[in-house]
Amino acid sequence: MKPINVGLLGIGTVGGGVFSVLERNADEIARRAGREIRIAVVADRDVERARRFTNGSVKVTDDAMSVTRDPDVDIVVELIGGYGVAKDLALSAIENGKHVVTANKALLAVHGNEIFAAARRRDVMVAFEAAVAGGIPIIKALREGLSANRIEWVAGIINGTTNFILSEMRDKGLPFAEVLKEAQRLGYAEADPTFDVEGVDAAHKATIMSAIAFGIPMQFDKAHVEGISRLESVDIAYAGQLGYRIKLLGIARKRPEGIELRVHPALVHASRLLANVEGAMNAVLVQGDAVGSTLYYGKGAGAEPTASAVIADLVDITRLHTADPEHRVPHLAFQPDKVLDVPVLPIGETVTAFYMRMRVQDKPGVLADITRILADSDISIDAMVQREAGEGESQTDIILLTHQTIEKNAVSAIGRIEALDSVQGKVTKLRLETL
Numbered sequence: 290m291k292p293i294n295v296g297l298l299g300i301g302t303v304g305g306g307v308f309s310v311l312e313r314n315a316d317e318i319a320r321r322a323g324r325e326i327r328i329a330v331v332a333d334r335d336v337e338r339a340r341r342f343t344n345g346s347v348k349v350t351d352d353a354m355s356v357t358r359d360p361d362v363d364i365v366v367e368l369i370g371g372y373g374v375a376k377d378l379a380l381s382a383i384e385n386g387k388h389v390v391t392a393n394k395a396l397l398a399v400h401g402n403e404i405f406a407a408a409r410r411r412d413v414m415v416a417f418e419a420a421v422a423g424g425i426p427i428i429k430a431l432r433e434g435l436s437a438n439r440i441e442w443v444a445g446i447i448n449g450t451t452n453f454i455l456s457e458m459r460d461k462g463l464p465f466a467e468v469l470k471e472a473q474r475l476g477y478a479e480a481d482p483t484f485d486v487e488g489v490d491a492a493h494k495a496t497i498m499s500a501i502a503f504g505i506p507m508q509f510d511k512a513h514v515e516g517i518s519r520l521e522s523v524d525i526a527y528a529g530q531l532g533y534r535i536k537l538l539g540i541a542r543k544r545p546e547g548i549e550l551r552v553h554p555a556l557v558h559a560s561r562l563l564a565n566v567e568g569a570m571n572a573v574l575v576q577g578d579a580v581g582s583t584l585y586y587g588k589g590a591g592a593e594p595t596a597s598a599v600i601a602d603l604v605d606i607t608r609l610h611t612a613d614p615e616h617r618v619p620h621l622a623f624q625p626d627k628v629l630d631v632p633v634l635p636i637g638e639t640v641t642a643f644y645m646r647m648r649v650q651d652k653p654g655v656l657a658d659i660t661r662i663l664a665d666s667d668i669s670i671d672a673m674v675q676r677e678a679g680e681g682e683s684q685t686d687i688i689l690l691t692h693q694t695i696e697k698n699a700v701s702a703i704g705r706i707e708a709l710d711s712v713q714g715k716v717t718k719l720r721l722e723t724l
């Protein structure tokens with residue numbers, strides 16, 4: 290049977306992994322796919338480096354657009370990244386009747402609706418397992434393995450850089466800036482780490498998971514995004530004393546009013562599985578009405594873990610290459626005409642518990658004032674710690690854990706607490722997730 294020919298756009302870290310794993314496991318992959326999958330052409334700006342890497346075994350070009358028009362290419366693998374050129378290349382490949390595999394979470398979160406619509410018009414597939422959590426097959430699990438379920442919520446540690454930083458801050462008691470430098474030295478963080486540490490990368494991935502879990506369009510522009518750059522080590526320490534760990538979570542939750550789609554640091558009890566995911570590892574917890582909780586854990590980045598997901602997509606497309614387009618697995622799990630326009634809720638309407646730390650005057654009546662304000666906002670306290678003031682100190686820290694409440698109520702109460710003469714500065718607020 291004629292081999293499936295692949296055009297590989299970009300042979301950097303992930304592209305190199307795809308080339309190496311396909312070459313190393315060619316026979317095993319062909320046994321699974323039913324025919325040989327081979328890279329016919331590689332496009333990369335550094336042609337000489339690409340030729341050295343491939344040892345002259347495939348055609349190499351610096352013109353990526355030519356690959357999308359090449360009549361001998363069946364599948365285009367886009368591993369360039371970014372929003373601009375990658376979008377043009379994906380749409381060109383689709384227009385020329387080629388299937389597309391991508392690891393580009395930013396592209397799909399922002400332009401996925403347009404790309405999937407184009408693919409439906411041309412009866413081609415767009416596969417993107419590698420776009421979320423590297424080698425963890427979370428897209429296939431949500432789209433196929435859990436298709437009997439109403440997905441209630443998805444919560445994940447889906448950025449290894451931030452998870453490494455938070456683990457180091459907790460273990461070593463170091464401030465964010467110092468741990469970030471170490472993460473950059475070790476290669477976990479980019480020279481410009483903004484997308485990672487400010488939560489944007491995780492929000493791209495959470496957007497994709499929310500669309501598949503709930504059958505809604507991609508709505509990245511409506512996601513609430515907070516990173517970890519302003520997180521203080523004192524809060525990590527206090528959370529530990531209370532039995533919690535702080536993780537950057539991507540959360541998508543379905544409620545009768547709409548969808549919660551948010552990325553932010555959150556306290557997770559140390560007994561929970563997600564709380565014990567350390568270093569640069571990723572994990573996603575999915576709650577379905579029939580199956581209950583399922584956890585997916587593994588390496589969220591790296592050459593070969595991500596290549597594993599890319600090649601799994603190549604195998605899927607090869608198996609379905611000649612299948613009736615109407616009977617393929619839909620891009621967003623639900624049939625295109627059944628995708629719902631459900632609103633994404635503003636952050637003020639979300640429901641969660643809270644950690645609050647406030648610096649107060651060490652004098653009688655302060656706690657009573659604070660608890661009265663919380664009660665007026667219909668917020669109940671689950672736990673409280675008051676650090677004993679040291680000798681000669683006139684101020685101390687109060688740490689409160691609340692029961693679940695609507696976020697706008699918590700924000701309003703915090704505003705009133707900060708206005709008290711006995712409270713110094715701003716109240717630190719972090720969300721607490723029971724999962």
